[in-house]
Amino acid sequence: MGMHAGMKSGWGAHDEPEVMIDMNTTPLIDVMLVLLIMLIITIPPQLHAVNLDMPVTSAAPPPTPPQVIRIDIDAQSVISWNGQALLDRAALQAQLAQAALLQPQPELHIRSDPQAKYEAAAAVLAGAQRQGLNKLGILGTERFGN
Template identity: 55%
Template sequence: MPREKQGRRRSAPSDEPMMDINTTPLIDVMLVLLIMLIITIPIQLHAVNLNMPTGNPPPNDIKPEVLRIDIDERSTVLWNGEAIADLPEVERRFEQIATQAVQPEVHLRPDRRARYSIVAGVMASAQRSGLTKLGIVGSEQFIP
């Protein structure tokens, strides 16, 4: 008799409940949600929005004062032709001119053989002091 019971179980699998989950509807729903997400995401533009002034600027009758800072091949900092001992002295002078009502234009002229750390130190000192009119002059010497 035990053999008949075993045979009956094997021959009639429709009597037992199915234990597998049908994943096809789940996959369909996930694909629809993914497509909806892709459609609704805004396109990212690689642009920077700037508020630019409109119209012509008023004419400037006053010539700005120009401060020339040269850095020679020995990495010596020259303040309008006068040699400066070290970077803290440069920063102290920057702080003095930053307090003026009309800041002068700072023209930085580094030599191509000057040490980068000195040039970067002068620019960082100008930024820390709050100077806003800083430009590097003579950069065509760096073009090979």
């Protein structure tokens, strides 16, 4: 598709070559090919493998479940150690001292009757704190909701 820039008749335009107004696309194609080659070279190769860091299994035996000591406080504020009633606070302190020596540290599950005095529960908690026992669980708290 060409366009003529002059008239053929008149003023001596017959001996001049015809002016071409079409765009030369060769340099444009060359530049596009160079850019395409650079793009292909700079793209990192796609790996079809997925790298995962899997945990290393050890042959260590599973941990043993902790020893559980039940401490019950009945309605008369009598403290029981694994079902056996303790005579006084000194017996409670002696039992807590023995429990503090065990490795791993045992769990103390404390269950109190709603009618028991707070003094008995506070004595158990304070004695456990003094001996360094920090694995405590207070059971049966749903009874105190109302």
